[in-house]
Amino acid sequence: MFNNFHGFHLIEELHKRNLERAAKRLNSKFFKLLLAIAVTLTIWFLPAESFGMANLTVVEQRIIGIFVFATLMWIMEAIPAWTTSLIAVVLLLFMVSNSALKPLVHYSPEQLGTILKYEDILHCFADPIIMLFIGGFILAIAATKYGLDATIARVLLKPFGTQSRFVMLGFIMVTGLFSMFVSNTATAAMMLAFLAPVLKALPADGKGKIGLALSIPVAANIGGMATPIGTPPNGIVLKYLNDPAGMNMNIGFGDWTAFMFPLTILLLFLSWIILLKMFPFKQKTINLEIPDNSKKSWRTTLVYITFFATILMWMFDKYLGVKTNAVAMFPVAVFCATGIIDRRDLEQINWSVLWMVAGGFALGVALNKSGLAAHMIDAIPFNTWSPLLVIIGSGLVCYAMSNFISHTATAALLVPILAVVGMSMSKELDGVGGVCTLLIGVALCSSVAMVLPISTPPNALAHATGLIEQKSMIKVGLVLGFISMAIGYVLLILLGINGMFEN
Numbered sequence: 001m002f003n004n005f006h007g008f009h010l011i012e013e014l015h016k017r018n019l020e021r022a023a024k025r026l027n028s029k030f031f032k033l034l035l036a037i038a039v040t041l042t043i044w045f046l047p048a049e050s051f052g053m054a055n056l057t058v059v060e061q062r063i064i065g066i067f068v069f070a071t072l073m074w075i076m077e078a079i080p081a082w083t084t085s086l087i088a089v090v091l092l093l094f095m096v097s098n099s100a101l102k103p104l105v106h107y108s109p110e111q112l113g114t115i116l117k118y119e120d121i122l123h124c125f126a127d128p129i130i131m132l133f134i135g136g137f138i139l140a141i142a143a144t145k146y147g148l149d150a151t152i153a154r155v156l157l158k159p160f161g162t163q164s165r166f167v168m169l170g171f172i173m174v175t176g177l178f179s180m181f182v183s184n185t186a187t188a189a190m191m192l193a194f195l196a197p198v199l200k201a202l203p204a205d206g207k208g209k210i211g212l213a214l215s216i217p218v219a220a221n222i223g224g225m226a227t228p229i230g231t232p233p234n235g236i237v238l239k240y241l242n243d244p245a246g247m248n249m250n251i252g253f254g255d256w257t258a259f260m261f262p263l264t265i266l267l268l269f270l271s272w273i274i275l276l277k278m279f280p281f282k283q284k285t286i287n288l289e290i291p292d293n294s295k296k297s298w299r300t301t302l303v304y305i306t307f308f309a310t311i312l313m314w315m316f317d318k319y320l321g322v323k324t325n326a327v328a329m330f331p332v333a334v335f336c337a338t339g340i341i342d343r344r345d346l347e348q349i350n351w352s353v354l355w356m357v358a359g360g361f362a363l364g365v366a367l368n369k370s371g372l373a374a375h376m377i378d379a380i381p382f383n384t385w386s387p388l389l390v391i392i393g394s395g396l397v398c399y400a401m402s403n404f405i406s407h408t409a410t411a412a413l414l415v416p417i418l419a420v421v422g423m424s425m426s427k428e429l430d431g432v433g434g435v436c437t438l439l440i441g442v443a444l445c446s447s448v449a450m451v452l453p454i455s456t457p458p459n460a461l462a463h464a465t466g467l468i469e470q471k472s473m474i475k476v477g478l479v480l481g482f483i484s485m486a487i488g489y490v491l492l493i494l495l496g497i498n499g500m501f502e503n
Contacts, residue, residue, distance in 0.1 A: 032078035040069040053379040057113025059096045060372040066091045067363055074409035081406045082352035085359020092121050092366055116369050124361040128325035129235045130354055135328025136229035137349045139307055140182040142335050145345065146300045148307065149178065149190060157288060164281035167288060168212050169272045171195065172219040176268045179223030180230045180261075181311070183350065188220040188458035192465065197289075199467060203282045211279025213467045214476055217450060217458035218271050222484065225447045226264040227314075228256050228324065232357050233411035233446045237439045239361065240419040245368070247423065247435055253314035253324040260440075263491055267448075267484050274479060278472075299340050306334045353408065360412025364419070373420045382424040387432045390425070391493075394418055394438060395445040395485060402449030403477075407456065410446055415439060433496025441489060448484040451477035 043065040048056040051064070066088055073084040094100055099118035124130075143149050153174055160170030171191060178187040195212065202209040224231035228238050238256065241249040313320060313327045335341035367373045382390075394414065401410045422435035429435055450456055451474050453463035459477075462468055 029076075029078040032076040033073075036069055036072040036076065036078065039072060040065045043068055053375055056375065057371075058107055058111055059113040059115055059370050060375060062096050063092075063366045063370055063372050066095070066366070070359070070363060071413055074413060075401070075405055077405065080352070081409045082356040082359070084409075085356045085362075085412070088359050089121060089124070089362045092116065092362055093118055096366065096370065097121060114369065114371050116366060120365050120369055121362050124358045124365060125355075127239065127358065127361050128323070129239045129361075130358060132229060132325045132328045133232070133235060133354055133357070134349060135310070135331055136181060137183075138332050138335060138341060139310060140186065141345050141348050142303050142331070142340055143182070143307060144186070144190075146297075146303045146340070148300075148303055149182070150194075153178070153191070153194060162285045162287060164208055164284055164286050165276055167198075167286045168208075168215050168275065168281075169269075171212065172215045172268050172272050172275075173265075175216055175219035176223030176226075176264060179220045180226040180264070184220040184224050184231065185457040185461070187223075188216050188461045191216045191220075192461060194288075196465075198286055199465065202286070206282030207279040208281030208283065210467055210472060211275040211281075213462050213465050214279070214472065215271070215275055217456065217462040218275070218476065218480060219268055220458040221447055221450045221456055222264060222267050222271065222480075225267075225444060226257060226261045228253055229328075231443075231447055232353055232408040233415075233443045236357060236360060236408070236411045236415050237443045240364065240415055241436065241439060246419060249436065251436075252317040253327070254317055257315060259491075259495060263488060267480075267487065270483060270487075271480055274483075275476070278476065299338065302334070302338060303340060306331050356406075356408050357412065360408070360416070363412065364416035367416050367420065376420055377424040380424075382421050383428055385425065385428075387425065387428045390421060391429075391432055391438050391441055392489065394421075395441045395489065398442045398445040399449050399481060399485065402446040403451045403455045407446040407449065411442060414442055418442060433493040437489070437492040437496045441492060444488040444492075445485055448481045448488075449477075451481065 044062055046061075048061060051061070053060075069091070070084055070088045073079060073087075074081055079087075095104055097116045097118040100115065105112060105115060156174045156177070157167075157170045160166045175187055175191045178190070192213075195216065199209050199213060202212070225234070228234045234256070238251060241247050241251050310327060310331050313322060313330065314324055317324050317327060332341075367376075398410055398414055401414075418438055419435075422429060422438045426435055429438060450459055453460050453470065453473060455477070459473060463470070463473065
């Protein structure tokens with residue numbers, strides 16, 4: 001994806017290494033796959049009474065099995081995460097929908113339960129949030145194709161001068177800003193490419209170059225929190241908050257950004273201070289030069305206008321009356337109609353991310369449409385649990401999982417379940433910021449999970465520079481992770497109590 005990006009070779013190298021590791025782990029993955037299948041089949045054929053829910057139907061039991069299968073596959077990574085999502089969708093279609101294989105639904109209506117409409121499952125691939133991501137990808141592709149990325153980076157970095165500590169601040173802020181609208185992987189690759197000559201020029205025995213290299217993945221991960229398109233977990237959370245059949249919170253792009261943007265800037269600034277303390281510069285000045293590779297044409301001008309017009313429409317969606325997801329189609333139409341984006345450019349859209357998100361949505365549809373979610377609410381006394389414990393506990397679980405598996409997979413697993421929990425104990429949660437605190441907290445915790453090179457692609461790219469030891473990444477990741485979660489939850493609770501997220 002984004003082969004026009006500066007630093008695309010870094011992404012290619014990362015993919016190559018991943019493929020080499022995958023080949024070495026082939027036998028291990030085969031056994032993991034067998035284990036996931038065995039556990040799933042066991043769940044399917046257990047007596048219904050084993051689940052502790054009265055009158056559990058065949059459809060509900062199968063959905064539990066499919067959910068467990070997806071969970072195990074995402075955690076063990078026996079196959080690519082997006083493939084797991086696709087398999088989950090196919091299992092739902094063939095096992096529990098009105099398009100299922102006939103021998104598998106040959107039960108009495110009472111035993112079988114509520115089967116899903118296959119249209120509802122397939123609609124997940126064209127969910128409005130999917131359209132929002134497509135619009136974001138198209139904007140990013142056009143921006144890189146016509147050099148908007150390098151131009152903006154050069155202009156924004158210039159005011160930070162040549163003092164080493166302020167150059168680091170510049171890289172943190174600019175990387176964070178790009179990650180709000182562009183893939184954090186592509187952003188990290190681009191900024192590391194710009195930073196490469198600087199890192200070579202710094203003293204070999206200085207700690208500053210380590211901090212500077214770490215600043216890129218830190219900023220790329222944190223920056224994605226600021227907007228609904230910054231990272232897939234944000235979009236997943238937004239879908240459940242705005243679902244008309246669920247919470248129907250009507251939170252727009254501007255509403256999300258109004259809270260998360262200031263928090264993101266605060267955390268980026270704190271990251272700068274912490275990195276400076278941990279990795280002080282030996283060389284006091286840095287001369288930074290970014291070449292101007294932008295294309296001069298009417299198309300470039302149109303990309304600029306469309307890019308900023310789309311952002312403005314997103315920010316003021318409530319005032320304009322155009323839904324956030326509908327605004328996402330504006331740049332798609334403009335760029336495709338004018339030839340700025342062609343067929344080959346469309347191939348660069350990260351379809352694997354979209355398929356993975358759609359699979360998570362399909363699991364959510366299955367939970368709700370089958371009645372399993374309501375069954376869980378009746379069977380499990382969520383409202384007797386401590387609201388604060390639920391919020392903090394879910395955040396810590398998300399943070400722990402996101403350090404080892406895909407952030408998107410973590411959100412796809414946790415958010416549908418937490419949405420059920422949130423609806424069942426909405427009154428209890430009001431005292432600690434409401435359901436928004438619970439779900440948005442998951443998005444926040446997934447973004448700040450950056451302890452290991454495998455935690456996020458930006459971490460892997462930065463680690464590949466050879467400048468960062470894993471112990472340094474762990475130290476920075478843990479410190480920034482827990483500080484970010486503490487500040488984020490305090491603000492979420494305070495603003496939630498004061499009605500920031502009310503409809």
